[in-house]
Amino acid sequence: MKLDILAFAAHPDDVELSASGTLLKYIAEGKKVGIIDLTRGELGSRGTATTRTLEAENAGKLMGLSVRENLDLADGFFDDSFDTKMRIIQQIRKYQPDIVLANAMSDRHPDHGRAGKIVADASFLSGLVKIQSAEDDIPQAPFRPQLLLHYIQDHYLKPDIVIDVSDFMEQKIEVIKAFTTQFYDPNFDGPETPISGEDFFDFIKGRMMTLGRPIGAKYAEGFTCDRILGVDDLFDLR
Helix, strand or coil: CCCCEEEEECCCCHHHHHHHHHHHHHHHCCCCEEEEEEECCCCCCCCCHHHHHHHHHHHHHHHCCCEEEEEEECCCCCCCCHHHHHHHHHHHHHHCCCEEEECCCCCCCHHHHHHHHHHHHHHHHCCCCCCCCEECCEECCCCCCCEEEEECCCCCCCCCEEEECHHHHHHHHHHHCCCCCCCCCCCCCCCCCCCCCCCHHHHHHHHHHHHHHHHCCCCEEEEECCCCCCCCCHHHCC
16 A cells, blocks of 8 residues: 555554644545554553554544554664664555655653664665565565654754644544543543643644744644655645
């Protein structure tokens, strides 16, 4: 299955928090979208790897994802190795996405920046003809995505591009709430974390309002990119 957008995440819920509005927007337009989670988030203070997996499945259904897979790398300890990059290359060549979304290149959680760099490297290496990979013993053809963007996470980063997702704000919040052990739920008894308070949703909305204001949107999501971006028509810009 060829995808239009493939988003990678160090942990299940990374994409939902930072880029699910964008994914919802394009899914509503008929685009095929998938998520590859690198780990099960098993080191999270709340919930377990099993509950996080079920929550990720529920979030994927709410979004209408075409694909969601998990590479079962070690939360907190996955490394920038040949094996890690090859497993990501296999996913890119398998789904041949036009656009790849990856973790922020710098953030509070060390997994985020490390994952962002690994996915960026793998996206480039996936296009090299001398790197051989296979799926079910069938050789894969080289493939390089047209565009790689990094979503903005806990730390504020100045975006290179923002997407108006105002029409999908409430749906995004419901998707995030699918991770019931991670975020505010008055019926869940677990340790408090920086993201488990009821006011965390105010932070999410406030961040999105900050990103939306420069383009006249109520809510937006932002992305960084290490290359020059071009458009066919200046009138498309806001």
